[in-house]
Amino acid sequence: MLVIEDLQVELAGKTLLKDIDLEIRPGETHILFGPNGSGKTSLLMTIMGYPQYIVKKGKITFKGVDITHAPINERAALGIGMSYQRPPTINGLKTRQMVDICAKTKVDTEGMARSLNFGDFLDRDVNAGFSGGEIKRSELLQLKAQDPDLMLFDEPESGVDIENMALIGTTIAQILQKNPPRAEKGKPFVQQQKERTKMGLIITHTGYILDYVPADKGQVLYGGVIACAGNPREIFQCIGQMGYEECVKCTI
Amino acid sequence: MYDLEDLKEKARQALDKKASFGGDLDLNTFDRSFVPHKYLAEEEICAIPQEEQKRLIMSGLDVTGHGRGGTYFQKDTSVIHCQSKEEGIQVIPVTEALKNHDWVKDYFWKLVPVDQDKYTASALLELHDGYVIRALPGSKSVYPIQACLYLDKENLQQNVHNLIIAEEGSELHIITGCATSPHVKRGVHVGISEFFVKKGAKLSFTMIHNWAEEMDVRPRSVARVEEGGIFINNYICMKPVRSIQMYPTTYLVGDNATAMFYSIIVGTPGSYLDIGGRIYLKNRGSRAEIIQRSISNGAHIINRGHLIGEAPEIKAHLECKGLLLKGGIIDSIPQLEGHVEGVDMSHEAAVGKVAQEEINYLMSRGLSEDQATSTIVRGFLSIDIKGLPEALKAEIDRAIDTSNKDSM
Numbered sequence: 001m002l003v004i005e006d007l008q009v010e011l012a013g014k015t016l017l018k019d020i021d022l023e024i025r026p027g028e029t030h031i032l033f034g035p036n037g038s039g040k041t042s043l044l045m046t047i048m049g050y051p052q053y054i055v056k057k058g059k060i061t062f063k064g065v066d067i068t069h070a071p072i073n074e075r076a077a078l079g080i081g082m083s084y085q086r087p088p089t090i091n092g093l094k095t096r097q098m099v100d101i102c103a104k105t106k107v108d109t110e111g112m113a114r115s116l117n118f119g120d121f122l123d124r125d126v127n128a129g130f131s132g133g134e135i136k137r138s139e140l141l142q143l144k145a146q147d148p149d150l151m152l153f154d155e156p157e158s159g160v161d162i163e164n165m166a167l168i169g170t171t172i173a174q175i176l177q178k179n180p181p182r183a184e185k186g187k188p189f190v191q192q193q194k195e196r197t198k199m200g201l202i203i204t205h206t207g208y209i210l211d212y213v214p215a216d217k218g219q220v221l222y223g224g225v226i227a228c229a230g231n232p233r234e235i236f237q238c239i240g241q242m243g244y245e246e247c248v249k250c251t252i
Numbered sequence: 253m254y255d256l257e258d259l260k261e262k263a264r265q266a267l268d269k270k271a272s273f274g275g276d277l278d279l280n281t282f283d284r285s286f287v288p289h290k291y292l293a294e295e296e297i298c299a300i301p302q303e304e305q306k307r308l309i310m311s312g313l314d315v316t317g318h319g320r321g322g323t324y325f326q327k328d329t330s331v332i333h334c335q336s337k338e339e340g341i342q343v344i345p346v347t348e349a350l351k352n353h354d355w356v357k358d359y360f361w362k363l364v365p366v367d368q369d370k371y372t373a374s375a376l377l378e379l380h381d382g383y384v385i386r387a388l389p390g391s392k393s394v395y396p397i398q399a400c401l402y403l404d405k406e407n408l409q410q411n412v413h414n415l416i417i418a419e420e421g422s423e424l425h426i427i428t429g430c431a432t433s434p435h436v437k438r439g440v441h442v443g444i445s446e447f448f449v450k451k452g453a454k455l456s457f458t459m460i461h462n463w464a465e466e467m468d469v470r471p472r473s474v475a476r477v478e479e480g481g482i483f484i485n486n487y488i489c490m491k492p493v494r495s496i497q498m499y500p501t502t503y504l505v506g507d508n509a510t511a512m513f514y515s516i517i518v519g520t521p522g523s524y525l526d527i528g529g530r531i532y533l534k535n536r537g538s539r540a541e542i543i544q545r546s547i548s549n550g551a552h553i554i555n556r557g558h559l560i561g562e563a564p565e566i567k568a569h570l571e572c573k574g575l576l577l578k579g580g581i582i583d584s585i586p587q588l589e590g591h592v593e594g595v596d597m598s599h600e601a602a603v604g605k606v607a608q609e610e611i612n613y614l615m616s617r618g619l620s621e622d623q624a625t626s627t628i629v630r631g632f633l634s635i636d637i638k639g640l641p642e643a644l645k646a647e648i649d650r651a652i653d654t655s656n657k658d659s660m
Contacts, residue, residue: 048616072615088609101627102617125631146617151631186556243449 001025002047002150002199007058009039009046016042017224020058024150029176029213031232032203034221035244040203041085043221044152047201048082049075052095062150081148083139085155085203089127095138097121102146109145116141117167132159140171152174157209169212178213195229201208207236222248254357259366263376266367266593273556274497276528277468279370282409282440284378287328289404293382295648297325297333303434310654311429311462312647313400322385327402328410329380340391340425346382346413356384358417363446363503371442371470375411375447382413382444387422387453396425396644398460400445403467404433409440416445418453425644426455430469431462438466447475449483451506452628456484456640460651463493467524472500479506479535486637488651489525490518499528499556509536515544515638515650519551519580528556533566533595540568543635545576548580557599558587564594 017039024030034040046053047060049072052243060068067075068190090098099109099122113119118137136156143151153172160168173179177196183214202209218232224231227248228235238247270276292300297315305315317323321342322336336343349356366376383399401412418424430441441463449455463469477483483502502511513529531540544558558567574582586599606628614624632651637645 050612071621072612073618073620074617084613088607088613090610090613090628090631092634093627098617101614101619103620142617226503 001063004047004063005059007046008056008058009042010054010056010101011042011052015054015056015224016053017046020226021226022219024199024201026149026199027177027193027201028051028216029178029200031210031215031218032201032221033218033235038221039224040221041154044082044154044201047152048072048080069187076146076148078128079149081143081146081150082152083136083143083154083156085158087135087139089125091125093126094123095126095141098126098142099145102142107145113141116171117164118145118235133149133164136168137164140168144171144175147175149197150199150201153200155203155205157204157206165208166212169209170204172200172202172209173213176201176213207240210236218242220248254360256454259361259376262367263373264627266373267370267377268369269373269498271367271369271371271470273499273528274470274632275495275524277440277470279374279409279440283405283407284291284374284409284411285328286380287405287408287412289327289330289332293333294333294335307409307431307434307462308400308402308429310651311400311431311460311541312427312431312458312651313398320394320398321393324383324385324397324398324399325382325402326383326412328398328405329342331381334383335468336397337393338391338393338397339617340388340422341393341397342384342386342388343397343590344384346384346415348380349384351416352378359417359446359448360413363476364444364472365608371462372444373535374409375413375442375444375472378411379413380411382415384415384417385424385426386417387419387424389419390421390437391419392423394571396641397426399426399428401428401430401441402433403431403436403439403441405439406436411442413444415444416447416449416455416457417448418455420450421452423454424456425641427458427460427644427647429460429462432467434465436495438463439468441467441469441471443473445473446473447473447474447483449477449481449509451478452480453478454482456486456644458486458640458644458648459488461487461489461493461496462491465492465494467493469496469498471500473500475500475502477502477504477506477509477511480508481506484637484640485510485511485513486648487513487515488525488648489650490516490519493523493525495524495526497526499530501530501532502540503532503534504540505534506536507535508539509535510539512540512638513542514635515546516633516635517544517546517553519534519546519548519553521550521580523551525551526554526556528558530558530560531568532560532562533568534562536563536565538563538566540566542570542572544572545633545635546573547575547577547629547632548582549578552581552582552583554583554585556585556587558589559599560591561595561597564589564592566595567594568597570599572601572633573601575629576603576605603634642659
């Protein structure tokens with residue numbers, strides 16, 4: 001479980017986030033909405049542990065461990081992973097090697113890459129000259145290999161073409177254990193649901209991801225505070241019809 | 253025409269001539285007398301001490317000759333092993349070749365001016381030995397030929413002259429290492445290398461330097477590439493050394509000739525490395541590429557790169573990237589010179605540190621900060637060298653990996 005209590009975060013002396021309370025239970029996926037510059041990426045970076053985001057107040061607990069000031073790699077070791085919107089290029093490091101770094105044990109890199117339509121990119125330097133959509137598939141491939149318990153997605157569908165949208169959507173649903181229930185071994189659906197352990201927090205502007213991932217809760221970040229929470233589809237509809245400004249007025 | 257007396261006369265006049273770049277060395281403080289070493293048969297060479305074998309392997313010399321098409325091994329001033337296992341490839345000590353083969357005289361001192369500086373002069377007047385490696389017309393070396401110039405005697409000035417000839421339509425790969433015995437501290441290595449890549453031939457030359465902390469190194473090399481010829485020149489130096497100054501030059505003299513220089517340099521504290529590369533593109537359709545990667549852990553590194561486009565439809569690119577890891581200086585001096593319309597020349601230079609953003613990215617994938625840094629540095633040093641056999645690529649990767657582990 002991820003628990004964020006009364007979080008206040010600064011970047012370069014400027015307060016970006018305040019009074020943030022958030023709780024993601026095992027098996028839950030939350031959607032984070034909000035206009036540009038509202039602090040969505042900052043929240044994800046803070047959870048991941050980027051040191052330039054300074055926690056001035058509050059606490060982040062993951063799996064019962066206080067990680068408020070833990071370094072990035074300790075959080076990764078504890079089971080937090082992230083799919084970035086604009087990750088850096090690492091020259092000379094092949095995507096294949098990056099996948100090996102992500103996976104703690106030996107994985108079927110080729111097979112995984114093929115399933116993401118990404119086989120041809122394994123021998124290219126990580127993110128070097130990748131298009132927006134290619135970056136997303138590369139990030140998903142890495143995350144899939146890493147298989148963390150809490151996955152943070154920063155706009156996983158931005159820049160993705162129509163053809164690959166379904167692929168991205170179903171892959172995210174799959175790694176978050178949000179696939180449509182299957183009649184496997186006659187297990188009742190309720191039990192399958194209960195056995196879900198993966199947690200997700202997804203930033204989206206377009207809402208496309210909602211068509212693939214049944215999310216449990218939606219929240220709107222507005223001006224650095226969580227201004228509204230509720231059913232993600234309802235919130236998305238509200239934003240679509242009335243805009244963020246009106247939407248945050250009507251709920252909380 | 254070959255006129256030894258004329259060469260000697262020119263050399264004598266240049267004996268005090270300082271080099272254009274790099275610190276000046278007082279050669280009188282070094283010993284140049286011959287050091288006899290016994291010639292070793294194949295089985296004897298495999299029996300040399302493990303510690304030395306390891307040092308040799310790091311410079312690309314595998315004493316077992318496994319995966320090699322031939323070997324030239326010089327210790328101090330003496331040739332201790334020399335053989336070719338490939339048909340159509342000759343490996344001969346240069347002193348012996350000058351005595352027995354008249355054709356060698358068509359190449360000896362034909363590209364490097366003997367009076368360039370005191371080092372070239374000394375290399376003629378007090379030549380120890382060196383190798384002639386020649387691929388006969390149309391022959392292709394399956395395995396690389398290995399050459400090693402080894403210093404075992406303290407305070408020696410080793411004078412070496414190498415001739416590398418790829419005849420028409422041939423393909424030749426050479427891996428050459430320079431190293432010192434573990435006990436050697438001080439010395440000078442002067443190495444003259446003249447490369448002849450004839451019509452349609454392909455030559456790759458990979459040089460790995462493994463010197464000692466008080467060694468001074470002054471290679472002098474010039475290459476001449478004819479029509480459609482390809483010359484790939486790789487240079488790796490990741491070990492402590494007091495100073496290296498070199499400025500290898502290539503003349504692309506035929507249409508569609510190609511030269512590619514790749515260098516990987518890691519400088520440790522106290523090292524002064526002035527390393528350049530110059531390519532003249534004299535004919536239509538020529539291509540040149542110089543790619544330099546240097547890391548300073550406290551060294552003073554000067555990277556010079558100079559491309560001269562003298563014919564239309566040429567394409568030349570210079571890429572020079574430096575990483576300051578633990579202090580020191582990296583001074584990048586890229587230079588482009590276009591003489592006619594229709595040249596396409598570019599350069600890209602950068603000096604910086606390891607980006608924190610990249611470290612963080614890798615840390616979020618589970619690596620520690622140190623692991624992340626060394627992964628990025630390793631990536632920085634891997635350049636995709638085109639046109640090398642797989643085995644040689646693996647060899648270069650191994651050399652970089654080993655040195656990288658040592659220097660981090």
